Amino acid sequence: MTPFVVSFKLALWTMLILIPVGLFTGRWLAFAQFRFKPWIESIILLPLVLPPTVIGYYLLVSFSPDSLSGSLAAQLFGQPLVFTFPGLVVASVLVNLPFAIQPLQLAYGSMPMDIREAAWVSGLSTAQTWWHIELPLIWPGLLASATLVFAHTLGEFGVVLLVGGNIDGSTRTVSIAIYDHVQSFDLRSAGLYSAALLVFSLLALGLVRVTSGSSNLTTPSAAPR
Amino acid sequence: MSEPRQEPEHALSVALQQHRPFPLDVAFGCHAGEMLALIGPSGSGKSTVLRSIAGLHTVEQGLVSCAGQTWLDTRSQHDLSVQARGVGFVFQHYGLFPHKNALENVALAVPAHHPRRQRRSIAMSWLERTNMTGLELQNPHALSGGQKQRVALARALARDPSVLLLDEPFSAVDQQTRRRLYRELAQLRSGLDIPMILVTHDIHEVQQLADSLCLIHRGKSLQQGKVQTVFNRPETKEVAKLLGHQNLLPARVAKHDDQSTWYQLGNCELVRGPLNSLPAATTVTLLIAPSAITPRLEGNSDTPSINRLHGCTRDAVGMGDEWSLRVHLDNVKKSLRFRVPTHAVDAAIVIAGQRVSLDILSSGVHAIVEGSQT
Numbered sequence: 146m147t148p149f150v151v152s153f154k155l156a157l158w159t160m161l162i163l164i165p166v167g168l169f170t171g172r173w174l175a176f177a178q179f180r181f182k183p184w185i186e187s188i189i190l191l192p193l194v195l196p197p198t199v200i201g202y203y204l205l206v207s208f209s210p211d212s213l214s215g216s217l218a219a220q221l222f223g224q225p226l227v228f229t230f231p232g233l234v235v236a237s238v239l240v241n242l243p244f245a246i247q248p249l250q251l252a253y254g255s256m257p258m259d260i261r262e263a264a265w266v267s268g269l270s271t272a273q274t275w276w277h278i279e280l281p282l283i284w285p286g287l288l289a290s291a292t293l294v295f296a297h298t299l300g301e302f303g304v305v306l307l308v309g310g311n312i313d314g315s316t317r318t319v320s321i322a323i324y325d326h327v328q329s330f331d332l333r334s335a336g337l338y339s340a341a342l343l344v345f346s347l348l349a350l351g352l353v354r355v356t357s358g359s360s361n362l363t364t365p366s367a368a369p370r
Numbered sequence: 371m372s373e374p375r376q377e378p379e380h381a382l383s384v385a386l387q388q389h390r391p392f393p394l395d396v397a398f399g400c401h402a403g404e405m406l407a408l409i410g411p412s413g414s415g416k417s418t419v420l421r422s423i424a425g426l427h428t429v430e431q432g433l434v435s436c437a438g439q440t441w442l443d444t445r446s447q448h449d450l451s452v453q454a455r456g457v458g459f460v461f462q463h464y465g466l467f468p469h470k471n472a473l474e475n476v477a478l479a480v481p482a483h484h485p486r487r488q489r490r491s492i493a494m495s496w497l498e499r500t501n502m503t504g505l506e507l508q509n510p511h512a513l514s515g516g517q518k519q520r521v522a523l524a525r526a527l528a529r530d531p532s533v534l535l536l537d538e539p540f541s542a543v544d545q546q547t548r549r550r551l552y553r554e555l556a557q558l559r560s561g562l563d564i565p566m567i568l569v570t571h572d573i574h575e576v577q578q579l580a581d582s583l584c585l586i587h588r589g590k591s592l593q594q595g596k597v598q599t600v601f602n603r604p605e606t607k608e609v610a611k612l613l614g615h616q617n618l619l620p621a622r623v624a625k626h627d628d629q630s631t632w633y634q635l636g637n638c639e640l641v642r643g644p645l646n647s648l649p650a651a652t653t654v655t656l657l658i659a660p661s662a663i664t665p666r667l668e669g670n671s672d673t674p675s676i677n678r679l680h681g682c683t684r685d686a687v688g689m690g691d692e693w694s695l696r697v698h699l700d701n702v703k704k705s706l707r708f709r710v711p712t713h714a715v716d717a718a719i720v721i722a723g724q725r726v727s728l729d730i731l732s733s734g735v736h737a738i739v740e741g742s743q744t
Contacts, residue, residue, distance in 0.1 A: 262461070263464075265452040266459040268453050282469060
């Protein structure tokens with residue numbers, strides 16, 4: 146697999162896994178009131194402030210076949226997670242949690258309460274209310290969430306390098322390929338990959354803003370890479 | 371906990387109590403076809419009562435039954451879901467689904483046992499009854515406040531509800547639209563045989579729309595009854611003040627005759643009111659309806675009056691074709707406030723300091739004894 150295929154495959158898997166996670170967790174955090182909510186939110190936001198190498202280090206240690214979590218994961222996936230594509234997906238999902246959940250939490254939270262209550266008194270069950278009322282109204286948030294996760298995964302470097310290594314055809318993503326090309330003074334290839342990522346990221350973010358119909362869409366600030 | 375007034379014919383019976391997050395202790399009933407207004411100042415808990423009836427708020431202790439079915443009984447931990455209660459609810463800001471047009475908004479509330487096509491025709495007929503013909507395919511953002519309110523009402527009724535709950539439905543529309551909506555609601559409700567609860571803080575709205583009212587203050591229901599009865603004959607001074615009455619005078623029962631009870635104000639002045647059975651010398655608060663007061667220049671009346679108070683004009687404010695007058699009474703050191711049409715009084719009356727006499731219609735006099743009704 147070329148680095149582009151690896152990157153897109155990784156981004157697609159991460160996005161597909163995080164869409165339901167974001168829809169569920171975002172709704173829960175927007176509507177539920179409980180004592181430890183600020184701490185749960187803080188844990189989810191951690192990847193935004195921690196250097197990716199720190200997260201990568203902890204994931205590397207916990208994925209190690211010598212650790213309990215690593216051996217359990219190895220049994221679950223049929224292979225160790227370190228330096229493999231499934232390990233890369235798990236790491237990517239964890240790192241992208243804030244990008245998946247925050248836009249959806251904001252979208253659910255900005256929905257006037259009386260709209261949901263009006264659906265209930267109109268006889269709609271919680272599930273029907275979610276399908277007929279909530280989902281169409283949080284659609285821009287869902288699009289923002291999916292696009293941010295996809296674009297952010299394409300650009301992820303630190304965690305991918307630590308957890309995935311740099312195995313050509315398996316865990317070597319575009320961002321790592323750029324690093325490799327620069328290291329070997331192949332600036333032309335590095336430039337092509339970089340330009341491709343730049344154009345894609347710009348298109349993705351532009352699409353989110355155009356679809357949301359507003360220029361003040363609140364999204365998580367980018368983490369230091 | 372206060373028990374609901376046990377009148378079995380009440381189609382809706384409500385008794386609610388909680389201590390947190392704010393105290394609530396209310397009990398009232400409503401007949402089928404009756405519109406009961408829950409009135410009280412902002413923050414008195416009336417919207418919470420409405421939400422509790424709908425099942426949108428959970429109280430610590432409560433009993434809610436409607437049309438012979440128990441919706442909530444905390445003693446037996448019976449609590450029917452919002453969906454199962456079958457209420458029609460018009461929210462203060464309407465709560466219309468912004469991504470659905472008027473017809474879809476209403477059709478979504480039509481009970482699911484109707485076939486899909488029939489649901490649309492039922493929704494159409496409700497939009498027609500709420501004067502929304504021609505606007506069925508408009509989305510809420512393209513509708514005016516009054517039109518949104520009509521869609522919200524159509525949606526609430528399309529549910530074929532057991533009770534109609536209206537949470538300050540006219541607060542977000544202008545005065546002109548409000549008057550038109552009053553008329554439309556009055557027409558519409560004549561064909562509805564379910565209890566209707568209107569939450570408002572506007573006594574004029576209550577007088578125009580409701581049959582009865584329940585006054586709520588600081589989470590407590592203070593008095594329930596027919597609108598005119600509660601308004602003209604409040605049981606306590608607190609109720610009178612909350613209903614906006616200002617003409618409250620301290621008095622004592624002086625005597626009774628065949629038709630009237632006489633009250634002494636201050637040292638000597640006597641005022642006559644409807645006959646009651648209060649013992650002589652009972653201390654009361656007299657409520658004098660502004661409509662029962664006729665002012666004259668002192669000494670300018672050739673008709674002798676046995677129900678005449680004396681004082682001087684304290685201030686007068688011109689309000690369109692009316693004067694809003696405040697007359698300070700001689701003996702009781704209190705003022706009476708009332709309005710008179712500008713063409714009906716001597717212009718000199720409005721001059722501050724002018725001596726005036728006030729003829730009081732005895733039917734407009736009501737005695738309040740704290741703790742009992744006269």
